[in-house]
């Protein structure tokens with residue numbers, strides 16, 4: 001075992017997608033800069049950097065036009081690579097965005113054949129992932145949106161999404177797959193606007209499903225931060241609702257295109273609160289890095305990128321421990337906690353009979369400045 005205290009261990013549950021470390025660096029303005037790696041080579045690379053698992057979209061593993069026999073040999077080669085390298089497949093997903101057939105959406109498209117094909121493709125992706133014992137099935141509706149709201153009423157899109165989810169939950173039951181579906185929100189890109197823009201939107205939607213216990217969320221740092229939202233708050237709401245089934249970690253400057261940067265490389269302070277939250281509440285799911293290396297990198301740089309994601313997570317986890325043990329921080333937190341006991345509502349008569357001294361209550365400083373600077377000292381590594 002490595003003596004590096006920030007070396008990843010299997011119990012850290014760090015996972016990467018085939019599409020993340022296998023990303024070849026193409027963007028809307030330029031071509032690929034890295035050679036294509038076979039899925040089995042990616043598995044070896046993930047084992048080398050110390051990851052726990054690998055996730056995939058159906059077509060990351062099996063090309064869309066593969067024959068049944070090609071599918072068979074791809075699956076058995078990949079299974080062998082995973083077993084040989086002790087890499088698990090905890091999550092899988094389905095590509096409902098790449099093919100031209102999905103140009104107007106998948107589950108929400110106006111053409112009923114497109115919607116049916118999208119559901120069929122998802123069922124087949126569920127079949128495929130069960131061959132690897134995946135337990136979480138992520139659904140990201142990147143094309144479920146519009147450029148012009150003239151093309152359909154947005155509430156029709158929501159109804160179609162519900163119909164698809166209810167159908168897929170029934171399939172999950174019929175096949176005894178026991179998947180937990182994790183819905184991933186994003187405000188825009190590739191569509192101008194995507195219907196389920198935030199994790200909170202999904203949390204409300206899930207409550208309207210026939211089998212809501214089967215469906216949760218997969219919040220992504222970049223997707224919340226693109227809209228200037230607070231990822232930790234989204235995650236906290238999901239956690240409190242018992243719906244944090246998975247998480248996509250990366251980083252992102254707010255208000256920009258989807259950057260998928262190395263975890264915590266843009267907003268270490270916000271990511272500190274996120275990691276602290278996950279560790280404090282005892283989140284036991286996967287820590288999945290949905291990010292990719294800079295376009296400047298070769299596969300050596302891709303390994304640096306993957307190692308960096310995991311290392312930053314573990315450093316922030318260490319900082320969270322330091323925060324929780326820090327004497328002065330804990331004193332301030334104890335004072336905050338004590339305020340919580342300053343009053344109990346009681347019945348209506350009790351509350352209505354009270355005289356609150358507004359000025360007295362508001363006169364005492366709350367020491368949040370001190371608390372925050374002490375946090376910064378911990379983060380800067382000077383305390």
Ligand code: GCO
Pocket residue numbers: 093094138139140142184186220248258290
């Ligand atoms: C994105 C998304 C995707 C999904 C993936 C899993 O912005 O492209 O984050 O990477 O997470 O398709 O469904």
Ligand code: MN
Pocket residue numbers: 220222223258260290
């Ligand atoms: Mn994303």
Ligand code: MN
Pocket residue numbers: 140184220248290
């Ligand atoms: Mn994602």
